[in-house]
Amino acid sequence: MTWRSVRACLLLAMLLAGLGLPSGASAQQGQGFQRQQVQIILREGLSAILERHLEPAAPSDLVLWSLRGLSAVDPGLAVQVQGGTLALSLQGRLLGERPLSGLLPAAAAQALADEQASRAAEMLLRFYIEAWNASATLQRAGANRMLQAGFDEIFNHLDPYSRYIDAEEAEAARQRRVGQSGLGFRLAAGQRGALVIAVLNPGSIAAQGGVREGDVLLAIDGVPVSSRRISQAAELLEGPSGSSVELTLRRGRQQLTLVLQRDSQGGQALRAEWSEGILWLHLRAFSTMTTEWIIEALNSAFSGPTPPRGVVLDLRGNRGGLLGQAMTVSDAFLTQGVIAQSAGRHPEARRVWEAGGHDLARGRPVVVLVDGRTASSAEIVAAALSDRARAVVVGSATLGKGLIQIVYPLANGAEVLVSWSRVLAPLGWPVQGLGIIPAVCTSLGADSLRGALQALSQGTSPMAPVLQRLRQARAPVPASEVAALRAQCPPAEGRPWDQEAARYLIDHPAAYQAAAGP
Incomplete structure (x- = not known):
């Protein structure tokens, strides 16, 4: 086909x-x-x-x-x-x-x-x-x-991720891909391809701006939309916090245009904070605006008179999202070389993503926090920065979701999602099953972490042999090897000492360098 x-x-x-x-x-x-x-x-x-x-x-x-x-x-x-x-x-x-x-x-x-x-x-x-x-x-x-x-x-x-989705669930999934702009409404497919304002949150930006339930959405910023191009509508609805969006609506026989101002808080998946000279970027998911938010946060931080001593990218609990955003977020920290690869039987499944931008963190230490809930696109970013020695990963083994699905619509309105390629880290090992193994493990307890940080400060990385073994793995990896590697730092939810470890690494360059590797 x-x-x-x-x-x-x-x-x-x-x-x-x-x-x-x-x-x-x-x-x-x-x-x-x-x-x-x-x-x-x-x-x-x-x-x-x-x-x-x-x-x-x-x-x-x-x-x-x-x-x-x-x-x-x-x-x-x-x-x-x-x-x-x-x-x-x-x-x-x-x-x-x-x-x-x-x-x-x-x-x-x-x-x-x-x-x-x-x-x-x-x-x-x-x-x-x-x-x-x-x-x-x-x-x-x-x-x-x-x-x-x-x-x-x-x-x-x-495989665990290929599946058949019935018509009702497929339609619900398509609807979930729209109306998530923080404007306060949800769209649903109407008759003849129309997009209808199905749910309007009271007191929301849209409600205050004059939108009503039952309105038909004709265009977003002048671009015509319909239920047949839902993903495009989702992208058009999202935008930078504080920016405006123009909605063209039909209400009965009347056509009207409303301009809404996005919330300055934006309901963003990114929260940027300063603490003791460190920029903390808490990223909950990868949406269409993630890279723009990351770039804005980094540029703002490093354009000031006192730039950060280091950056912590917190991906704990991040279940992933848009694949392309994982690549561009990684590119924000890398200047050249491979970010990730994909491999599959079909020729079109084979791709290589390469960095070509500027390191917006300007060479400062970067620490990535992960846990057992970190998955998919978040794992790709952690693997890219770790393999390229641009960041130190701290936390526990991640979920290990490294398969890419392609969606086929069927004649009854249902869909089949077929896993057609696997994601490979820059050094060639598969993310699927293995997940990300941190350079600094926190899931073995506080005492074990203190010993690891002390060893790092003396130039020795306790996890180095494990990471070397991980990076030599090639698909398909035997289940026994997957289990053995992940047992070295078992998956767990984020721990309070994750942040302490990140701060220690930024404060102690020798320990950071030992953990990052050559």
Whole structure:
């Protein structure tokens, strides 16, 4: 499947969204099994997996796993493979059987993903129809529930983050990507692609500025918006604290324009504080404005007459966010070289991000705080600054989420999220599973931390052998090695002495240098 076919899927999904599969017993009864739409959904979902998933999958396995998933809806269903033939039964009664010939091995399926997905989808469709006709339980549950169960079982065998999202959840996820600008309202998809003010917080900036629930949002700063381009609307709604945004609205037959002033506090995910000559940057998430906020905070701090002695970037509890923002935030501290890499089976999954800016911290010591809740984009930043010896990481082992998903919309309004590449740190080791191992571990207790800081002040890094072993790891890393490395600094929530360790490192250049490495 090419990017052109992906775009075609998007158009197909929008065209068929209004004709989506019914869900629930009341909708399904009397309407039968919508064969054509189920086949489209199966074919497009399986094609995405075969072509782009990080690990190769055999089409025959996808068929087998999908059928086994139906037993989550009707436990009386059973699947067997014998002599290359797949058989489906209900309460011991054979419903159908088919040979798996014509389905290629995993290694060969990617090059013929569309053709193999079509074969597999056609086979699955016949089994689904036979199961539907024989099972009143499936008929009551509905075709959407069958698809959910089938894809759920497939993704159970692939990775922790690939998943099938039903139409209702997918729509909710799209809506969550808008209205998070601190203006005090939430948008929802209306009829014919409209974006409607669905929830308006009393006393909010939007409410005080004249926005009303039920208003249709036509444009943001003159740029037309619709529910079909929700991510664009989300980006347009966000902006620097104190800035203004122009909303073009339709209220009944009237069109009006309102200019709102964003809160000077902004509800920002970044909080910048000064303490004893140190700039503390508390970053809760990576949104569209994160890099701008980081740059503004650094430039403001270092343009004054007394610049900071050091910078602490606190990523504890940060679950990640936009991947691109992780790269640009890292670039704010680096002048050149690799920030991160991604690798996958599909050629388009392979990328290298490189720094090309200026170190806005001007060479001052940088300490990154992490804990067991730090994940995704936050881990990428910590890995980049640590591998490049630009920062010392303090805390505990992080979550270890280093897979990138691509989103495929389906004809029933649902989506499949397929993990298609893994993030590699600048030195080539995978973030997935391993997470970030700090140079200064705080999760082993205060006594252990005091001993580590004393050793660092004498030029010895207790974690150096562990970090060397980590940086030599290559995907796929055996589970035993992952467990052994993470046990050296077990994941834990942020500790009160994390900040003490950061302050100590900035106050003691020799200890900082020993922890940062060469």
